[in-house]
Amino acid sequence: MDMLLEALLSILTLEGLITILAGVTAGLFIGALPGLTATMALAVLLPFTFTMSPLQGLMALGAVYMGAIYGGAFTAILINTPGTPSSIATTFDGYPMARQGRAYEALAAATIASVVGGIIGVAFLLLLAPPLARLAVVFGPAEMFWVALLGLTLVASLSSGSLLKGLLGGCIGMLLSTIGVSPIGGETRFIFGFPALQGGIELIVALIGLFVIPELISMAAQGRGALPESGKLKGGAGSAILRMGKHIFSKPINLIRSCIIGQIIAIIPGAGGNVTSLVAYNEARRFSKDPASFGKGNVDGVIASESSNNVMVAGSMVPLLTLGIPGAPPDAIILGVLLMHGLRPGIDLFTETGVLTNGFILSMGFAALFLLPVGLMGGRLIHRIVVKTPFYFLLPSIAMVTILGTYALRNSMVDVFIMLLLGTVGYFLRLIGIQAAPIVLGMILGVIAEKGYVQTMLAAVVDPIPWLRLVANPLSIVLACLVVLSVATTLLPGWLERSGRMAKAKRDEEQAP
Amino acid sequence: MTLRLNTDLAAGVFGLLFAALLWFPRESMGRLSIIFPRAILVITVVISLALIVKAFTKPAARRVHVEGNPVRLAVMIVVLFVWWYAIGLLGFLLATAIVFFGLTWYLARVEGPVTMRRLAQWVPVVALLIGAFYLAFTQVLNVRLPSGIWS
Amino acid sequence: MKFATTRWVGSLSLLAALGIPGMALAEYPEQPITYTIPFDPGGESDVTARFQEPHLEEILGVDVNVKHRPGGGGAVGWSEFQSSAEPTGYEMIGVNIPHIIAQPIMRENAGYETDGWKIVTFFHTTPNALIVPKDSPFKTLDDLVQYAKENPQAVTLGGSGTFSANHLGALRLEREAGIDVTYIPFTGTGPLPAAVQGGHVSGIFNYSMLGVQMQDNARVLAVASEERVPALPDVPTFKELGYDIVGGAYRGVAVPKDTPDEIVNKLEEAFAKTNQRIAEKQEPLGFVMTDITDEEVDKVMQQLKSAYQPILEEAKANQ
Numbered sequence: 001m002d003m004l005l006e007a008l009l010s011i012l013t014l015e016g017l018i019t020i021l022a023g024v025t026a027g028l029f030i031g032a033l034p035g036l037t038a039t040m041a042l043a044v045l046l047p048f049t050f051t052m053s054p055l056q057g058l059m060a061l062g063a064v065y066m067g068a069i070y071g072g073a074f075t076a077i078l079i080n081t082p083g084t085p086s087s088i089a090t091t092f093d094g095y096p097m098a099r100q101g102r103a104y105e106a107l108a109a110a111t112i113a114s115v116v117g118g119i120i121g122v123a124f125l126l127l128l129a130p131p132l133a134r135l136a137v138v139f140g141p142a143e144m145f146w147v148a149l150l151g152l153t154l155v156a157s158l159s160s161g162s163l164l165k166g167l168l169g170g171c172i173g174m175l176l177s178t179i180g181v182s183p184i185g186g187e188t189r190f191i192f193g194f195p196a197l198q199g200g201i202e203l204i205v206a207l208i209g210l211f212v213i214p215e216l217i218s219m220a221a222q223g224r225g226a227l228p229e230s231g232k233l234k235g236g237a238g239s240a241i242l243r244m245g246k247h248i249f250s251k252p253i254n255l256i257r258s259c260i261i262g263q264i265i266a267i268i269p270g271a272g273g274n275v276t277s278l279v280a281y282n283e284a285r286r287f288s289k290d291p292a293s294f295g296k297g298n299v300d301g302v303i304a305s306e307s308s309n310n311v312m313v314a315g316s317m318v319p320l321l322t323l324g325i326p327g328a329p330p331d332a333i334i335l336g337v338l339l340m341h342g343l344r345p346g347i348d349l350f351t352e353t354g355v356l357t358n359g360f361i362l363s364m365g366f367a368a369l370f371l372l373p374v375g376l377m378g379g380r381l382i383h384r385i386v387v388k389t390p391f392y393f394l395l396p397s398i399a400m401v402t403i404l405g406t407y408a409l410r411n412s413m414v415d416v417f418i419m420l421l422l423g424t425v426g427y428f429l430r431l432i433g434i435q436a437a438p439i440v441l442g443m444i445l446g447v448i449a450e451k452g453y454v455q456t457m458l459a460a461v462v463d464p465i466p467w468l469r470l471v472a473n474p475l476s477i478v479l480a481c482l483v484v485l486s487v488a489t490t491l492l493p494g495w496l497e498r499s500g501r502m503a504k505a506k507r508d509e510e511q512a513p
Numbered sequence: 514m515t516l517r518l519n520t521d522l523a524a525g526v527f528g529l530l531f532a533a534l535l536w537f538p539r540e541s542m543g544r545l546s547i548i549f550p551r552a553i554l555v556i557t558v559v560i561s562l563a564l565i566v567k568a569f570t571k572p573a574a575r576r577v578h579v580e581g582n583p584v585r586l587a588v589m590i591v592v593l594f595v596w597w598y599a600i601g602l603l604g605f606l607l608a609t610a611i612v613f614f615g616l617t618w619y620l621a622r623v624e625g626p627v628t629m630r631r632l633a634q635w636v637p638v639v640a641l642l643i644g645a646f647y648l649a650f651t652q653v654l655n656v657r658l659p660s661g662i663w664s
Numbered sequence: 665m666k667f668a669t670t671r672w673v674g675s676l677s678l679l680a681a682l683g684i685p686g687m688a689l690a691e692y693p694e695q696p697i698t699y700t701i702p703f704d705p706g707g708e709s710d711v712t713a714r715f716q717e718p719h720l721e722e723i724l725g726v727d728v729n730v731k732h733r734p735g736g737g738g739a740v741g742w743s744e745f746q747s748s749a750e751p752t753g754y755e756m757i758g759v760n761i762p763h764i765i766a767q768p769i770m771r772e773n774a775g776y777e778t779d780g781w782k783i784v785t786f787f788h789t790t791p792n793a794l795i796v797p798k799d800s801p802f803k804t805l806d807d808l809v810q811y812a813k814e815n816p817q818a819v820t821l822g823g824s825g826t827f828s829a830n831h832l833g834a835l836r837l838e839r840e841a842g843i844d845v846t847y848i849p850f851t852g853t854g855p856l857p858a859a860v861q862g863g864h865v866s867g868i869f870n871y872s873m874l875g876v877q878m879q880d881n882a883r884v885l886a887v888a889s890e891e892r893v894p895a896l897p898d899v900p901t902f903k904e905l906g907y908d909i910v911g912g913a914y915r916g917v918a919v920p921k922d923t924p925d926e927i928v929n930k931l932e933e934a935f936a937k938t939n940q941r942i943a944e945k946q947e948p949l950g951f952v953m954t955d956i957t958d959e960e961v962d963k964v965m966q967q968l969k970s971a972y973q974p975i976l977e978e979a980k981a982n983q
Contacts, residue, residue: 195776392618400643434527454549
C-alpha cells in the first residue's frame with residue numbers, strides 16, 4: 001500500500017497531470033482519424049517520450065493509448081467509420097442514433113462508458129493481475145481456434161435479414177484475410193503476380209473501405225451530409241449527458257457484463273481489442289429484453305462496445321506486465337518502451353520498480369478520468385463541425401482524410417486502391433444484403449482460426465487421429481460447448497418462431513392451469 | 514431508383530464468382546497453406562449454391578432500392594478512383610487541390626447553380642482544409658506523402 | 665511535436681557550431697535521409713532504428729526519418745525499394761538475414777533479389793536460442809535430443825515465421841543432431857512467450873533477446889552464437905555442446921546498388937559510431953553488436969547462403 005501511495009504522489013504533480021492531459025488529447029485526435037490506429041498513435045508519439053523520465057514517458061503513452069481507443073468512437077458515431085478497429089461495434093447503434101439526431105446522446109453515452117471501462121480495467125490490473133495472468137497462457141492454438149469460431153457465431157446476429165448472406169459475408173472476409181503470405185506455410189497466396197499483395201489486405205484498409213466508402217457514395221447520391229441538420233439537442237448538451245448517465249447507472253448490468261467480457265478477452269493474447277467490443281455488443285443484444293431494437297439506434301449497444309474496449313486498455317497490460325505477453329497490438333510498443341528503459345516484465349516490475357509500475361497503472365486511471373472533460377468538450381466540437389459543415393465540404397473532406405489515413409498506415413498507394421475497390425464493391429454488396437460487419441468479422445477471425453487450426457494439426461502429426469487435439473484439454477472442450485450453445489441460442493428463437501412451434505407452445509402454456 | 518433484382522440470386526452468383534477468382538489461380542500451394550482457404554472456399558460455394566436454390570424457391574427481396582441520384586453515384590465512384598490515380602501522377606497536394614475543388618463544386622450544384630463569386634470564396638476555405646491536413650500528416654505524423662512528378 | 669523546419673534549423677546551427685572542416689569536400693548529406701523499416705512498429709528492427717535515429721542524426725547532421733513499410737515478412741518494402749529507390753544516399757532500408765536469402769528462393773515472385781542492392785553494414789545479430797518452459801523435463805540440450813531420437817516428431821518447437829532464422833535454426837538442429845522434430849511457426853515473436861509458458865509447445869527456437877526477457881519463467885538450453893551471449897553468461901553455445909549451429913538474424917542497412925562509395929563509407933562510419941553509443945543499452949537486451957562492412961558483408965552473405973541454400977531447396981522440394 002505504501003508503494004501505491006508513493007506511486008500516486010509521484011504522478012500527482014502538475015507536470016504529471018499535464019502529461020496525461022496532453023497524451024489523452026493527442027491520442028483522441030489520432031484515434032478519431034480513420035486509418036490511424038492506437039498502435040500508430042503510440043508509434044508516432046514514441047520518440048517524444050525519449051527525452052522524458054521512464055515514468056513520465058509511460059504515463060504519456062498510457063494516456064495516448066486510452067485516448068486513441070476512445071477517439072475511435074467519435075467517427076464511428078458521427079460518420080459510421082470506426083476510427084480504430086476496436087470501435088466497429090460502436091457504429092452498429094451509434095450511427096443510427098446519429099441519423100436520428102441523437103448523435104450527442106450517443107457521444108455522451110460512449111464517453112461515460114469509456115471512462116467507467118477505463119477505470120474498471122485499471123482496477124482489475126491493480127488488484128487481480130497475478131491470478132488473471134495465469135489465464136493468459138492457457139489459451140493455446142486449439143483454444144484459439146475455438147475462440148475464433150465463437151467469434152464467428154456473431155455473424156448470425158450481425159447479419160440483419162438473411163443468415164445465409166451473413167455467412168457468405170463472413171466467408172468472403174475470411175478469404176480476403178488469406179491473401180498475402182500464409183502464416184504457417186510461409187508461401188504467398190492469391191497475389192496474382194503482384195509483389196505488393198504479399199503484404200495482404202490490412203484489416204484497417206478493408207475496414208475503412210467497407211464502412212466509409214459506401215457511406216460516401218450514398219451521401220453523394222442523395223446530396224446530403226452525414227447527419228440530418230435538424231440534429232438539435234433536446235434540452236441542450238447538459239441534459240443529454242445527465243440522461244445518459246442516469247440510463248447507464250440505473251441499469252448497470254449491461255455495463256458490468258461488458259466490462260467483464262472486455263477484461264477476459266483482453267487477456268487472451270492475439271484476440272485483442274478488435275474482438276472485445278463485438279463480443280460485448282453481441283452479449284448485450286442477447287440478454288436485452290428488446291433485441292430487435294439493436295442496430296436501429298439502441299444506446300445499450302454503444303455502451304457495451306465502448307465500455308468493453310476501454311477495459312481492454314489497462315486489461316491487456318495484465319499479461320504484458322506480468323509475463324511479457326502483449327495482449328493487443330499496441331501493447332507490443334509499450335513492451336518495447338519497457339525494454340528500452342531496462343524494465344523486464346515479471347514480478348520484479350511490481351516489487352523492485354513497483355513505484356514506477358504502479359504509477360504507470362494509476363496514471364491510466366487518471367487518463368480515463370480525463371476522457372470525461374476532454375471527450376465531452378471535444379465531442380461537442382466535432383459534433384458541431386460535422387452537423388454545421390455543408391455536405392459539399394464535408395464529403396470531400398471525409399474522402400481526403402480517408403485517403404490520407406489509409407496511405408499513412410503502410411505508406412502505400414496500393415492500399416488506397418484496395419480500400420477504394422473494396423468500398424465500391426462493398427456498396428453494391430450492401431444493396432444486395434451482404435453487410436460490411438460480417439465481412440470484417442471474417443477478416444479478423446479468419447486469421448486466428450487458421451493459425452489455431454493449422455498449428456494444432458501440425459503439433460498433432462504424431463497422433464493417430466489428429467483433429468482430436470482440438471478437444472484434447474478441458475478448456476477447449478468448454479469453448480467448443482460454448483460455440484454450440486451460442487449457435488443454438490442465436491438460431492433457436494427465430495427457428496421456433498418460424499415453424500410456429502413457439503405460438504403453439506404459448507397456447508399450451510396458457511391452457512395449462 | 515428501384516431496380517428489379519433477385520438479391521438472393523445476385524449474392525449467390527457473387528459468391529461463386531469470388532470463389533472462382535481465388536480457386537483457379539491458386540498455383541501449386543503447399544498443404545499447410547491451402548488447407549484453410551480450401552475449406553473456406555468449399556463452404557463459400559455451398560452457401561452460394563444454397564442462396565441460388567433459395568432464390569428460386571423462396572426469394573427474399575426482389576427489388577433493390579438505390580437511394581438518390583444514380584448519376585451522382587457513378588460520378589462519385591469515378592471521382593474517387595481518379596483522385597487515387599491523380600495522386601500518383603501529380604502528387605498529393607496538387608491532385609487533392611484539383612479534385613477537392615471540383616468535387617465541392619459538383620456537389621454544391623445539387624442545391625442550385627453556383628455563382629463565380631461563391632466559387633472564389635471557397636478557394637481559401639479549400640486551401641485551408643487541405644493545408645491543415647497536409648501539414649498535420651507530413652509534419653506532425655511524419656508521413657511522407659506521394660509527390661508524383663515533382664519529386 | 666516534430667516540425668521539420670525547426671529541426672532543420674536546429675541541425676544547421678549544430679553544423680555551424682561544430683564547423684566541420686570536411687564539409688566542403690564531401691557535401692553528403694545535406695537533406696533528410698529516409699530510413700525504411702519493412703516491418704511493423706514495435707518489432708526488433710523498429711526498436712533498433714529508434715535507438716539509432718537520434719545518434720545518426722547527430723553524427724550525420726541531417727534528419728533521419730524512420731518510415732515503416734510492413735508486409736509479407738519484409739518483402740513488400742524490399743521489392744518497392746529495389747524497384748524505385750534512387751542511389752543518392754538519401755534512401756536506405758533495413759535488411760535482415762535470412763529473410764533476404766530465403767524469400768527469393770522460397771517464393772515464386774518475391775519481387776526483389778538477394779543481391780539487388782549494396783549492403784552498407786550489418787550492425788548486430790541476434791543469435792537463435794532454444795528455450796523451454798521452466799517445468800520442462802528437458803534440463804539440458806542432450807535430454808531434448810535424446811527424447812527426440814526415441815520419439816520422432818513428438819517434440820514440438822515453436823518459432824517466429826516460416827523459413828525464418830528460427831525455422832532454419834530448427835532445421836539445422838535436426839540435421840546436426842540427426843533428429844526429427846515438428847517446427848510450429850507463429851506469427852512474430854509476440855505469441856511465443858505464451859506458447860512456452862502455457863506448455864503449448866515443447867520449446868521454442870527464438871532469439872537470445874527472448875531468452876533474456878523470459879529468464880524468470882523459462883530455461884534457455886543453448887544459444888547459437890560463436891561465443892556466449894553477454895546477457896546470458898550461464899547458457900552454453902551449441903558449439904560447446906558439440907553441435908555446429910551458429911545462426912540467427914543479422915540486421916543491417918542497404919542502399920541502392922549504384923550509390924557512390926564515398927556515401928556508403930560515410931554511412932558505414934555513422935552506423936559504426938552509433939553502434940558504439942547504443943551498445944550499452946542494447947547488449948543487456950541480448951543483442952550481439954557487430955560491425956560487418958565491405959568485403960566482410962560479401963563473406964558473410966556467401967557463407968550464410970551456402971549454409972541455408974541446401975536446407976531451403978530441400979524444404980522446397982518437400983512442400
